[in-house]
Amino acid sequence: MRALQRALWSHGLQVRGVLVPEPDDAVPGFPDGRPARALLPVGTVGSSLWPAFSVSPESRDGRAHPLDRWSRRIGDEVARSFGAIALYPFGGPPHHPFLRWVQRAGALTSSPLGLLIDPVYGLWHAYRFALVLDRVPEGLESRPPMSGPCADCLARPCLSGCPVQAFDGTRYDVAACVRHLGDASSTCLATGCRARRSCPVGARYGYRLEHEQFHLAAFLASHRTIR
Numbered sequence: 001m002r003a004l005q006r007a008l009w010s011h012g013l014q015v016r017g018v019l020v021p022e023p024d025d026a027v028p029g030f031p032d033g034r035p036a037r038a039l040l041p042v043g044t045v046g047s048s049l050w051p052a053f054s055v056s057p058e059s060r061d062g063r064a065h066p067l068d069r070w071s072r073r074i075g076d077e078v079a080r081s082f083g084a085i086a087l088y089p090f091g092g093p094p095h096h097p098f099l100r101w102v103q104r105a106g107a108l109t110s111s112p113l114g115l116l117i118d119p120v121y122g123l124w125h126a127y128r129f130a131l132v133l134d135r136v137p138e139g140l141e142s143r144p145p146m147s148g149p150c151a152d153c154l155a156r157p158c159l160s161g162c163p164v165q166a167f168d169g170t171r172y173d174v175a176a177c178v179r180h181l182g183d184a185s186s187t188c189l190a191t192g193c194r195a196r197r198s199c200p201v202g203a204r205y206g207y208r209l210e211h212e213q214f215h216l217a218a219f220l221a222s223h224r225t226i227r
Contacts, residue, residue: 001137004082008042011074012049013128016041017105018140025104026097027132030085038136039087041102042075043127045118046205054210065090067128067214075129085132102127109148112169113158113195119149122202123158149201161198163188178223181216189216 008014019039021027027036053059058070068090075086089098102108103116111117118125150156159167163186166177180186188194192212197203207215 001140004078004131004137007078007081011052012047013042013044013074014048015131015140016043016045016102016125016127018136019101019105020136025101027101028085028087028094030132030134034134036085036132036134038133038140039101039105040131040133040137040140041098041105041127042078042129042131043125045121045125047208047211049128050208050211067218071128075131079131082131083134087130087132089127089129096130098127098130101130107148109150111148111150111158111199112156113167113199114172115196117148117150117199117201120202121205122149123196123199124202124205124207157198157200158195162195167195174223178220181220189213189220192216 058066079086108116164180166173
């Protein structure tokens, strides 16, 4: 397990829990018939992946979806080295139930913004792939379900932080967000998402500005048709 953790951390990634699959989890087994005994979600906390990704060939070649292509390259390499299968939350079909997997594997709950919130890292975490193993690694335990930090948050600054009130706690007005990001007078692309940055949980893990700008620009580009 330590060797796997070292291999991942060299890319700014880490194992974010463990899921011992049940039939309803729909975790695929191995091509030779071995069943999936464990699924390890792999991701980033804060901007831990940014130093490695930002100097990668994928980030500089000008082609579409650089982070997904980087994630697939790293995931496939790690899977081959450790006798695992790498599964991705993008590029389907098949479209895997990643949200279900990561919530079952870690102590994550939904936030009023619709993003999954971690009790330590807040909204500043993400998943790039999952590794399927034919054994449960020693020293890894699933994190028990928790009520989540939002349950006791009465102020909900994340909702009032958005300059166009794109969030109301139950729905996300994507069109309003996209229009605002594309407005020349908006500062959100330059300074980061105000709603996300208003949450006090895990604030010290907030993305580097260039990291967040990368994601916001990619989001805006993918929603050009509704601007």
